[in-house]
Amino acid sequence: MPAPSSVKSVTAKSVGLQNCRVCGLLNDAKHKYCQRCHARLAMRTPLSLQKTIAWLLTAVLLYLPSNFLPIMHTTNFGRESSSTIVGGVILLWEQGGYFIASVIFAASIVIPIIKILVLIWLVVSVKYNLFTHRHERALMYRLTEFIGRWSMIDVFVVAILVALFQLGGILTVAPGIAALAFAGVVITTMLAAKAFDPRLIWDQYQNGDK
Amino acid sequence: MDCDKVGKDYVACFECDLLIETPKLTAKQSAFCPRCHSLITAKSSNNLQYALAYAFAAVILLVVANLFPFLGFSAQGNKLTMTLWQSAQTLYHYQSEILALLVFSFIILIPSLLVLGVIYVLWPLIFSRQIVKGGIPIARALFTLKHWSMAEVFLIGVIASLTKITSMAQVELGLSFWAYILFVIALTLSLSSLDKYRFWHYLDQAKRCQHLHQ
Ligand SMILES: [Zn+2]
Ligand SMILES: [Zn+2]
Numbered sequence: 001m002p003a004p005s006s007v008k009s010v011t012a013k014s015v016g017l018q019n020c021r022v023c024g025l026l027n028d029a030k031h032k033y034c035q036r037c038h039a040r041l042a043m044r045t046p047l048s049l050q051k052t053i054a055w056l057l058t059a060v061l062l063y064l065p066s067n068f069l070p071i072m073h074t075t076n077f078g079r080e081s082s083s084t085i086v087g088g089v090i091l092l093w094e095q096g097g098y099f100i101a102s103v104i105f106a107a108s109i110v111i112p113i114i115k116i117l118v119l120i121w122l123v124v125s126v127k128y129n130l131f132t133h134r135h136e137r138a139l140m141y142r143l144t145e146f147i148g149r150w151s152m153i154d155v156f157v158v159a160i161l162v163a164l165f166q167l168g169g170i171l172t173v174a175p176g177i178a179a180l181a182f183a184g185v186v187i188t189t190m191l192a193a194k195a196f197d198p199r200l201i202w203d204q205y206q207n208g209d210k
Numbered sequence: 211m212d213c214d215k216v217g218k219d220y221v222a223c224f225e226c227d228l229l230i231e232t233p234k235l236t237a238k239q240s241a242f243c244p245r246c247h248s249l250i251t252a253k254s255s256n257n258l259q260y261a262l263a264y265a266f267a268a269v270i271l272l273v274v275a276n277l278f279p280f281l282g283f284s285a286q287g288n289k290l291t292m293t294l295w296q297s298a299q300t301l302y303h304y305q306s307e308i309l310a311l312l313v314f315s316f317i318i319l320i321p322s323l324l325v326l327g328v329i330y331v332l333w334p335l336i337f338s339r340q341i342v343k344g345g346i347p348i349a350r351a352l353f354t355l356k357h358w359s360m361a362e363v364f365l366i367g368v369i370a371s372l373t374k375i376t377s378m379a380q381v382e383l384g385l386s387f388w389a390y391i392l393f394v395i396a397l398t399l400s401l402s403s404l405d406k407y408r409f410w411h412y413l414d415q416a417k418r419c420q421h422l423h424q
Pocket of ligand 1: 020023024035039
């Protein structure tokens, strides 16, 4: 089993080396750019917590309109109606599409909130040097990064319905302002996750810590 | 290089910065960080040749996916079809230019840049041990752009939209739809075979070869 063995919890930073986050080359502290891939180097992402919080605030500001304003407008035989994200989920549920309704509900409503809460927890725990639940935090970070893109489903649903009914005449679907706001929520939460430097979770680590 | 000694024997975990003995490229198992358990490098069966082969398949499939109707349906005597490209383009006609640009980038532009980039960098690297012009910045971009491809998310979106409209129309899946599914599979396999650690080590070896030949 070639699992790498640890060297008594010595980190790259503790011996004055910066790990390149793009290619994984250990660079001497004096370098500004990676000697292999020329990416910008830093011991830790500068202003990581501030950047994360800034993106999170933007996400929260966009989250409200994305859920209360219409995500699409439907015109059926001259009759106009608008629907929100939640409205769409309820309609699908009533039509019997339970599985897809649950998927959209999870992707559009639950996941963004969980992502925002997890990132706030990560920022607060690093800021106040909490030394517990490191493995849980590392796992939550990985999950948040992985799941980010999957929230975009409802935006794509709008795009497909708009395109599919464009020639219809009888039924037309137009995109609502919430579609753009919601795409903004997904993008800003992804940027918030990217801005957070997970190495900060482990920086005060001592052997025996949880 | 001043970090040569440490650089050879140790690598640092991307997620917790722990110094770890350099994993062997030929290892039959994936290597994980002993402290935070994040992936350091995938097992050797996941190699770069596969990343290149799948990228080729993906390019062909993406071309096919853009040539034929994506979805079609008939309702009240009307027969309508849409192409993959139209799912972004139509938004543009509704004055949602930014949204159109985002959708186009996430489902067509970024995925195609990724597969083309993989081919451009890996082909000469694997077959002639050469680093192409601009290879390093392109490789760097590949590893960043990877997170912004949403082709597979779009597929789930297609399935969700079909569920929404089956009650009012007869939906037909076009040839492009199937090609796009296969494209998503090829793209996912290609990117998951493009192991960061392994890739940059091959690149280092190629660089050493180039120096020897000069
Ligand atoms: Zn680098
Ligand atoms: Zn680690």
